[in-house]
Amino acid sequence: MDMMVPGVQNFVEGQLGKQFIEPPLFDLASSYSDSHCCIPLLFVLTPGSDPMGTLLKFADDQGFGSSRLFSLSLGQGQGPIAVKLIDEGVRSGTWVVLQNCHLAKSWMPMLEKICEGLTPDSTHPDFRLWLTSYPADHFPVYVLQNGVKMTNEPPQGLRANIARSYQSDPINEAEWFEGNKQSEVFKKLLFALCFFHAVIQERRQFGPLGWNIRYEFNETDLKISVTQLYMFLNEYDDIQFVALRYLTGECNYGGRVTDDWDRRCLNTILFKFYNPRAVEENKYPLDPSGLYYIPTLKEHADFIAFARSLPAATPPSVFGFHANADITKHFREAEELLDTAILTQDTMSAGGAGATPEQQAMAVAEDVLARLPASILSGPSHEGNVKPADMTPMSIVVIQEAARYERLVQVVRSSSRAVIGAIQGVSVLNDITEEVLTSMVRGRIPALWAGKSYPSLKPLGAYFNDLLERLAFLQHWHQYGPPVVFWLSGFYFPQAFLTAAQQSYARKYKIPIDQLDFHFEVQRTFELEKPPEEGVYIRGLFMEGARWNNDKYCVDESLAKVLYDVFPPVWLIPLKREDIPKDVFYNCPLYKTGDRRGVLSTTGHSTNYILFMRLPTGEDPSHWIMRGVALLTQLPF
CATH class of the missing domain: 3.40.50.300 (P-loop containing nucleotide triphosphate hydrolases)
Known part of the structure; x- marks a missing residue:
């Protein structure tokens, strides 16, 4: 599937001609x-x-x-x-x-x-x-x-982007280009800035690996940053790197950035281009191969020629990614192509001589109703009849989670019945029911369900199986007590569970909960038989952009063609903030889905972000920041 877009391009070129795949x-x-x-x-x-x-x-x-x-x-x-x-x-x-x-x-x-x-x-x-x-x-x-x-789409590819920047105003004016007091330094940092501009634009092609939110960085951001660079070098004898990084990273480009983790990434990338080494070193490398570097040139035309001499296909390492990122990018492009193609189809057209869409939807709806449990929590609780005032924080989490899933299950059940009724002619097929029916035929999560659901990128079949697993997890907890290792992916609202874990510790040791934070210990085995004395074990996590190396006990490079790494169980230990170890860690964000972006909910949390984990690392944390490394609670399949 990752080679679908090049395959389609080759087909169109062969059948219709090259002009149909090249933008005018x-x-x-x-x-x-x-x-x-x-x-x-x-x-x-x-x-x-x-x-x-x-x-x-x-x-x-x-x-x-x-x-x-x-x-x-x-x-x-x-x-x-x-x-x-x-x-x-x-x-x-x-x-x-x-x-x-x-x-x-x-x-x-x-x-x-x-x-x-x-x-x-x-x-x-x-x-x-x-x-x-x-x-x-x-x-x-x-x-x-x-x-x-x-429409004037930005140039595709790094070299075209840099060349276009050099042909934009004011960089293309000869008098301005040659007029800076620190001419050699200015030309080096100007190239670095244009390269930075191209990198952050091209990172958008890699989806959430590049940016959680697809920002609209454009020529205006570059123009004001170039003007400030010119002014600072003219007015000061030294190079004001701190001021330049702040203006460029926090104000000009950073002014568009609304996600804290994206801001961290932007400033990490900018530091690579705006630092003393970029000026002092000859051919300061911009990627591990050494093919990309800051040249020492004088003429405007020489910089454009150098940009055009760069390879046509830019390896992911130039943007800070692992080679696997190319596969992620191609999957994303193929998915967009197929989604767009589906939009052109008649929603109720049947293909071939198989079942009609109505028959397919009927089968799906009947299967959903047959497999849904009658109630979320059935049978007596493992705690017996406990008064609400005597309940532990964890017991309250079970009841709250059951109430959230109950609302979702009611919508799933009622809409499935509505689909069956509409197909049989018993009830009216309104817009909402039609959307549910169409989604069932296409294997997508209906918008009606998604409105009451936890975030998920799975197709309908995998989503429904996942929902049943979550309900079974809650039922087992309700009936037999808390598990040794909690399945974090199974919670509708994981933050409530994490707060309950801290609350239990705070009550036990009479410590204000706002003084607590988690310390994280990755376990060396996947099989844990006894719960920890303090805190909780969690499982169900996946790492994207890197992998966990249990032999070295640190974050390590991904294996070739392995996009997601199954993460071992983690011990979440509540500690006072001053007692948390101060070693070099990579602060790895944990998200519910691979989409990463979310909206700010009424609780003050993003609907997708959960927390960050401090993970041991052999590399500098900036390496993993540019890799876009994150933990996920569920996969998109």
Whole structure:
């Protein structure tokens, strides 16, 4: 599956020709010539690309400078101002640029009405309406159908990205490029900055291994960082690395970063490029092979030539990854291709001479109802009849978990019955039931279930088996008492269990719980027969991006073509914060799923992040940070 996209490209090239797999060059002049005063021009935005610089330069060339071009970024309360600008433009023949239309959902019907009302008789022939928007469901269909649509995707590949940076403003101006007081130092750090810009953009291709959230780093971030580098080197005799790293990593690029672990990664990558060695060393290496380094060159054209001389296919090590990351990247691309292909299909079409979609959904729904337990916790508790006030923290966790799973199971049961009723003609097939039916046919988790469920990336069959295992885990605990090793993956809300473990320790030793934290000891065996005296054993974890080496007792490089490593049980020991060992550890984040990103819930926790574990490491922690190493409680299959 990881070679599906190259295979499809080869097929398309062979059947239709090479021009169908290569994106055409961005040509603003020809798009402009295709338009007239009544047709809006729409930039469909992509992450990492900002067309405003190109548009402003083109406007200057066409004689529409600052006095004849008016730009407005749409948002709350900007609608009336936009209407006024368009009315003025229609009368006097100015250009109007409305940015970020996707953010002004409530104003889109007004935009559609304005565009429908533009007529050649009442509109100045020089008037042009330029729009920028990310793809959005609420964007007016009329504008899409009648407008001139353009997109300027960022260059694919590291070398194209660096070359493009050198051809952007202000780096391409000869006077500016040669005008710095510390010329040699500036040119080295400029190349390092352009390389850094390319690396953090290309890391997005690797999914959550690269960034938990797909950030829209673009040319504007690079431009302001380059300008600050130029200014600092001109105004100081030495190199203010701390200030440059703060401005670039925390303000310019870091201002877009909302995830703490992504910010840690960004600053770790930046330190590799903005440090004294980058200036002092000849051919300072930027990857283990030595093919990528900071050159000592003088001419602007030489830097572009050097960038273009780099290999076409960039190995994952340049971005800080293990070679396995390429497999992850290709899997992700193939999955996106298949998901997009499925969207083009009729939801209820049947393929071949097999069962119809209705029959398939009926079989799935009947199987679900047959295998669901009648109740979440059945039979007497192992504790007998205990008053709520006398319950231990762990007993309360069982009851809370059962209540959460009960809500999910009720939705699964009722929606499965609704699907059967709709197919049999007993009840009405509404939109919600139709979505459940379609998801069952396609083997996806229905949106209705996902709304009440714990996060999961599994297909429907694996998800339902996982749910039954979780219910069995709770039932066993309820009936026979706490297990020796707790299955952390089996909890709907793992944070409640972890807090209960600390609470038990805090009550026993009369210590305030806010003074406690966990120390982590990875066990050398998978078979544990007795519970620990303090704390808890947990199991069910997987490591992505690296593996655990029990012989060396530390985090180690992944084995070739092994994407996920089964992690041994871990002893979570509650300790006072001042008593936790201060050795060199890799702070490894633990997530529920491989998607890693989550939303902030009302409890203050991310819906995906659980906690971080301090793990022994032979390498510097920065090595694993750039590898994107994390622990997961479940796999996507």
